[in-house]
Each structure stands twice: as structure tokens, then as C-alpha cells.
Amino acid sequence: MHPYQDATRPVDERVEDLLARMTPEEKAGQLFHTILTMNPDGTPVTEADDSTSRFTTPELIAGRGLTHFNLLGSHGPREMATWHNAIQSTAAGTRLGIPVTLSTDPRHAFTDNIGASFNAGAFSAWPEALGLAAVRDPELVFRFADTVRREYLSVGFRTALHPQVDLATEPRWSRQSGTFGSDAGLSGELVAAYVRGLQGETLGPDSVAAMVKHFPGGGPQKDGEDPHFPHGKEQVYPGGLRDLHLEPFRAAIAAGCAQMMPYYGQPVGTDWEEVGFGFNKGVVTGLLREELGFTGIVCTDWGLLEDSVILGEPHEARAWGVEHLSVAERAAKALDAGVDQFGGEQCPEVIVELMASGRIPEARIDASVRRLLREKFLLGLFDERRYVDPDEAAETVGRADFAAAGAAAQRRSLTVLTDGPLPLSGRPRLYVEGVAPEVAAAYGEVVAAPEEADLALLRLRTPYEERPGRFESFFHSGSLAFDAPELDRVLALLATVPTVVCVNLERPAVLPEIADRAAALLADYGAGDDALLDVVFGRARPEGRLPFELPRSMAAVRAARPDVPNDTEDPVFPYGHGLEL
Template sequence: MTTPIYRDPHRPVDERVEDLLARMTLEEKAGQLFHTMLSMGPGGTLAEEGTFLQCGTTELVAERQLTHFNLIGQGSAREMATWVNRVQGLAASTRLGIPLTLSTDPRHAFTENPGASFLAGDFSAWPEPLGLAAIGDAELVERFADTVRREYLAVGFRVALHPQIDLATEPRWSRQSGTFGSSADLSSELVRAYIRGLQGPQLGPQSVAAMVKHFPGGGPQKDGEDPHFPHGKEQVYPGGLRDYHLEPFKAAIEAGCSQMMPYYGQPVGTDWEEVGFGFNKDVLTGLLRERLGFEGIVCTDWGLLNDAEILGEPAAARAWGVEHLSVAERAAKALDAGTDQFGGEQCPELIVDLVRSGRISEERIDASVRRLLREKFVLGLFENPYVDVDKAEEIVGASEFTALGEAAQRRSLTVLTNRTLLPLAGRPNLYVQGVSEQTAAAYGNVVADPAEADVAVLRLGTPYEQRPGTFESFFHSGSLAFPEEELKEILRLLDTTPTLVCVNLERPAVLPEIAAKAAALVADYGASDAALLDVAFGRARAQGRLPFELPRSMAAVEASRPDVPDDTVDPVFPCGHGIEL
């Protein structure tokens, strides 16, 4: 029996793509246009029902003929590798045996948000991208991304739903921890390094494809609200710096990023159509394709077409500006705009109906399917979709990677003030809050009463306003100032004993009173208690510099322009501030 051209690894990729495309039914083509979520059953089994599943794995792969999936949830490296082999085996049993492209949100840091990222778990633990920006070392970012690549390859992830290169210009916006801060120049430098680390010199069998997000920059959200939700859908540019937010994306395209994700936001007050970016032809075709020359895959952010249920709660489709359109009309508009693939959706029958009704041509569908199939061939998935389960367990969280991550945690810590407290010496009496007493006991004598302590160590998070709804509660938004009663308790401790305060900056906290009274003030962006105490006791060097400014008041934040970096009046600490210890 003659081997089909698309199965022959010696044939040019373009020939293989055309051969496979010619063999595909319209239904099989339509399946390629969806990149949806899958969860994993116990022990790496295939989930046929679960929290994020509208359909079971078998139905999605064998019946709906989808071949791109984002794994939701966590498991051990062995479980993930086992699951990957099982689900790839299911794909191999289909008529054409098209292998799956499996993706993931970030899995290497300290933030868990079901809509954005996962705790490191078995993977090596690093600071958030903000922490990498605080270090500002492109070589380190490339090593980080190479570590991600090697750990992802070990368990079968071939697309990273990152890096996130929005600019952190609106201090209240909830997604800043995943960015490289407010500087377009630094973000541009670091995204080039990140893509080199993930993809290598060019995309190939040892690459993880980078899906860069969120084009054309999701930072300038009105009032800092997030467009996952209807009250945060407006994206505004009162400072006229629209092109400033494009700079990191230009760098990513020049570096060869394979995929691009437009954000949910609806631009207001510009010459672009006032519809969400996934539906926006001015942005996807006019700007991304024609002006910037991007030739890769455009995949929408998750959930633009259908209303859904998230964590047991109803969620409207994020069809901002086109809410009045039917689901089919939304899909057609997105395809007309230049979208190749729909994130978080699983309705290929919609595409079939659009083609058969004449609303969308099959040639238009073929253009996107070519891009999607080409990447599968280039990544070597047709030759090697499976992984070695034993090696996955050895590689993920290997000592080499863990040591690199721990060193980066320490380097990223940013000393904002030090009133002769640091470095600590000997074994002082320590009072701790927000710090593991067991960890602290390796550095000093832990006491229960701050009045008996030589030093207090207090770890705080950036303040936020609790929002209704389980899903929205993961997106920390609103005020950056500590509530009055909480601030009183903090200041009472600072008056009682010399205190090292460490604030986790997922957003720019407003903390002038704390800065004035703390014996030492440190910022972290994802670091263990041991990392903080190693720096406090002089066993490691903190080298971080603030990746954005820290405002003096919420009034200053509210008066600033969302698209302008570091725009608050008289900040407590400017962007770039840091004392090296």
C-alpha cells in the first residue's frame, strides 16, 4: 500500500499540507478551527465529563474532529505524560490520524487563576514574568524559556499560551503579573529572548510554539477593569500612545513567534471599528497582517462565540461590540476579520453551516487550515506525537531547572527601603506573619509575641477589592490601597518591632505609610519564604528593580492615563527603583 504523501517525512512540508488538505472533508477542516479546553481524568485517564468539559474527550476528538486542545488543571508529570499518550492514541485512531496539538497556560510560577495560569506543581518554580522583568536580564529570560520548552516537551505540550507582552500601564489592571512591566523597550528585549528559548533558532521538532498575547496590547483598560467581564470591555488611549503598546508585538513578530492571540477588549475612541479585537478587521488584517507582516496563526482568546458556564456560573460570550449578532454571524465576522482559530470553543458544525450556506467560502477555511496543519508538520507531530513517561518524570522539575528557578526568585526580589536592618545576622528572635514558621525556624528563634522579637517578618499581598462570582474573584481588581483597619494593624506591628515587610506585587500597591515606617521594605513577584529569608540574612543577593512605579494614592491612580506608562503624580517609588543587597 502506497504511503500517503502527508505521511512521508521526506516530502516538503508544503506538499504534505496540500496532500492532507485535499483528503479532508469539510467537517474535518472545520474541526481544525477550534482550540478548546480538555481536562484530565484521575491517573492520566481520558475525561469524559468534568468541570470544564461540555463534551467528553472521545466526542471532541473522534466525532467533532478537533485536534487542538488546552489542558486545564494540574497533575503530576507522569500523569500528564500518560494522558498525552492516551489522547494522542485516540487521535491516531481517527480516519486521517491527524495528531493533536496540545497547549497550556503558564505553569512555572506562584499564581493560580483558572482563566490565566497554574501553580508550578511538578514544574520548576520561577518568579512571575514581572520578576524576570525586575531582573532585566535577557539571557536569563532565554534560559527560563528554554527550561519551559524542555519541561513542556517532556510531557507533550507543543504550544505555550504565552508570553503575555501587554504593557502594565494601568495600575489597577488584574493581569499585570504575567507581563514584563510598563516599559516597551524592556518588554521588547525580553520577548525576543523568550521566543528564542521556546522556539529555538526556527520552529521545528524540538520547539514549543509561542502564542503571544494579547494583541494589540491589553494594558490600557478603562478604569483598570478586565475585558473577561462586560464591565471591563472598553480599551482606551487617552494619552495617544496606541503605537507604544505595539512595540513588544513588533519585536515578537521579528523574532518569529508562531501564533498571536488578540485580546477581548473593545477599542473606544480610535479609528478602529469599536468591536472586540477577535472580530476586528482593522486590527487583525489591516494592522497585524498587512502593516506588521505577521504570517502565523491567529487564535482568538477563549469564549468569543457562545455563552457558557464557568466554575458553575453563567458567563456571557465575550462578543464585545457584536453582542447583537447570532453565534454564526459572530463566527463569520471573526473569520472575515482574519481569525484562523477560535479559542475555548468547540462548535465545528457552525463552520460547516457557514460554508454550505455560502456565507463563508471553503477557500477561506482552507487558508486557515493550511496554517494550522503546517505547524503540526513543522513541529514533527506526525512523526512523534508521543512522549516517554519515565523521562517526563525525570525532566520535569529536574534539579538543574529547580536550581535556576530558585536563583531567579532570589535575584528578582526588589529592596525598596533598608533602614540599617538588612542583612540580618546570627539567630535573632523572629516574629513572622505570612511566613512559614517551620521555614523561619531555620534562620532564627520563632516567637509568638512581636514584643519579644528582635525582628518581625511580614509578607503581604497587593490589596484588591473582592468581586462577586467565583471566576471573577480570581481577577484581582479595584483599589490598590490597604483597607483602613488592615493598615492600622500593619502599622501597629511596625511600631512594635523593627519589621521587614515583603509585598507581593501582582499589581502596583499603594503603600506610602508602610514605606515610611518599615525597617526594610522588599517587593516580590513570586518567591518562596526561603528565598526571602536568604536575601534578608545575606545568603543571596537581591538585584530586582521595580518594573513599574508604585503610586502614592488612589487619587493619583484615578487621575493617570491608562495607556501611558508610569503616569501617576509623585509616586512613592519610580519605575526602576531598587537597592542592591
């Protein structure tokens, strides 16, 4: 037994022993945190698919030395656990037996975006982070994160690519549903509870490491566009509130978050270099490391180095501001900036070449590998936590008490904007749109036409502009206002029968006409039909308060400053609005 394999020795001693035994190639492999897929039956992928990877799973682990992976897609818990054990077995058979760290994007709510999150599937279903923010209860967030931790541990996930603590200050930005809204103070309270729920008081074998994102705050995007795409790369601060966006990250660091992810954005008009944050030494080393004192792992967002194919479409690397550099030059600049790991990449040969040429000293690589190995030891991956039990996974994921807690949180998060006839009683004749008739039938008599109804129940989603490209279609951006045909259709229904409208607020919808004419107006952030109907019929008490304001017009949105919270003129509903029933 080598010292690094001895669980009785101190972690730092084990790290140094293992580091001294590693070749440059083995060290380089640790610097990549890439995407993996799995077969539906829980077996590893053994045929390369250029849409996700140029290499098979065994090639990435045994051939290229990678040991950090982000699982793509939704699967059964028993299959995920079986797959996790299979790839751990492959890793155990390598020269040094370095275990795999498996990560995931959020998968406990309703959003399904291949570039950001997965719907709950077999996991317990909770509201989006915006819904947790609407309840304003740090204890609820802690219980949520603790549930996530337990479900993740059972299938082998040891790093959560969340929480997301950007401030929702640009109403058009597509990523707001994953945030805690527009208030920096509340976001700080909730992220601290979230980190403690995932990690505990200290990182250990029962922890899931929290990768907090997107440093230094991805909310103030020019025109609300997203920097996954070239037309959204600019991040601006016309209101001068750059420091406000740091407050949630300060809270996360104080709570002991293990990892941090810089965003793609390229700051414009500041004293920072105008390059993406993953390449930005003033941000990663100067601000995050030196000023804020962060000592954990810094992992870039996915796809900064190489062009890629996503859903069959070519996408250029998000190397904003350094597009002209080669892949090796980009990697060197990011390492110089202070990052430890490259998300979504699988080119360790580039790091080996940088070391061999002397461009990047091996000691610099050692500093990052040391952090990465230390976390594996702390998480127990070299010891008792390498493998999981598929039977336990099947029993734990979606467990009845977890599901019940998520369902209760959905009901609490619903926000009553206008109450009108609520709560309803009896068994009225109901006309429904966007609600499953079989669910509504438990509350009233479902009829086929509005004219036959005592009341209509209408569920809507926040409007967005259709964008070209399969990948970009997942990022709901652009106008927040209902287009004329849809608005006319909705208003015609409201004129025909008293209507309770519920709008899913993945972004702040512009809906003054609907607010004026609906019999009652509610907002949800991810809630099932039964949760909504329980609130409408007074069987559950909603507690939600708006986590951002709802603008009156798109003109007001365009005139607002993207870094300033709740900055639109004369909003229909202000931040924090919500009625009790």
C-alpha cells in the same frame, strides 16, 4: 502511505496533500482550540461535564474532529504524559490520523488563576514574568523559556499560551503579573529572548510554539477592569500612545513567534471599529497581517462565540460590540477579520454551515487550516514527536537543575525598596507573619509575639477588592490601597517591633505609610520564604528593579492615563527603583 504521511517529503507538499483529502467537517474541526480536563490517573475524561465541555474527550476528537486542546488543571508529569499519549492514540485512529496539539497556560510560577495560569506544582518554580522583568536580563529569560520548553516537551505540551507582552500601564489591571512591566523597550527585548527560548531559531520538532498575547496590547483598560467581564470591555487611549503598546509585539514577530492571540478588549475613541479585537478586521488583518507582516496563526482568546458555564456560573460570550449577532454571525465576522482559530470553543458545525451556505468560502477556511496543519508538521507531530515517554517526563519535570535555576531567579528578582538594617546577621529572635515558621527557624529563633522579638518579618499581598462570582474572584482588581483595618493592624506591628516588610506585587500596591515606617521594605513577584530569608540575611544578592512605579494614592491612580506608562503623580517609588545590599 499517502504523501502527507511521508516524512521525507517537503512540509508544504504534505500540507497540500492532506488538505485535499479533508472533508468540510474535518477542516472545521481544526479551527477550534478548546479546553480539556483529564482524570487524575492519566486517563481521558469519558463523561461530559458541562462546566468544561459538553462532550467527552473521545467525542471531541473522533466525533467532532478537534485536534487542538488546552489542558486545564495541575497534575503529575507521568500522568500528564500518559494522558497525552492516550489522546494521541485516539487521534491516530481517526480517518486521517491528524495528531493533537496540546497547549497550556503558564505553569512555572506562583499565581493560580483558572482563567490565566496555574501554580508550578511539579514544574520548576520561577518568579512571575514581572520578576523576570525586574532582573532585566534577556539571558535569564532565555534560560527560563528554554527550561519551560524542555519540561513542556516531556509531557507533550507543544503550544505555550504565553508569553504575555501587554504593557502594565493601568495600575489597577488584574493581569499585570504575567507581563514584563511598563517599559515597552525592555518588554521587547525580553519577549524576543522568550520566543527564542521556546521555539529556537526556527520552529521544529524540538520547539514549543509561542502564542504571544494579547494583541494589540491589553494594558490600557478603562478603570483597570478586565475584559473577561462586561464591565471591563472598554480599552482606551487618552494619552495617544496606542503605537507604544505595539512595540513588544513587533519584537515578538521579528523573533519569529508562531502564533498571536488578540484580546477581548473593545477599543473606544479610536479609528478602529468598536468591536472586540478578535472581530476587528482593522486590527487583525489591517494592522497585524498587513502592516506588521505577521504570517503565523491567529487564535482568539477563549470564549468569543458561545455563552458558557465556568465554575458552575453562567458567563456570556465575550462578543463585545457584536453581542447582538448570532453565534454563526460572530464566527463569520471573526473569520472575515482574519483569525484562524477560535479559543475555548467546540462548535465546528457552525463553520460547516457557513461553508455550506456560501457565507464563508471553503477557500477561506483552507487558508487557516493550511497554517494550522503546517505547524503540526513542523513540530514533528505527524512523525517522531507524536508520543512522549512517561518515565522521561517524570525525570524531566522539576529536575534538580531546573528547580535550582528557578530558585536562583526568585532570589535575583527580589527588589529592595528601603534597606534599613539589611542584611541581617546572627540569629535574632524573629516574629513572622505570612512566613512559614519552620523556614524562619533556620535563620533565627521564632517567637510567638512581636513584643518578644528583635525583629518581625511580614509578608503582604497587594490589596484588591473582593468581587462577586467564583470566576471573577480570581481576577484581583479595584483599589490598590490597604483598607483602614488592615493598614492599622500593619502599622501597629511596625510600631511594636522593627519590621522587615515584603509585599508581593502582582499589581502596584499603594503603601506610603508602610514605606515610611517599615524598618526595611522589599518587593517580590513570586518567591518562596527561603528565597526571601536568604536575601534578608545576606545569603543571596537581590537584583530586582521595580517593573512599574508604586503610586502614592488611589487619587493619583484614578487621575493617570491608562495607556501611559508610569503616569501617576509623585509616586512613592519610581519605575526602576531598587537598592543593592
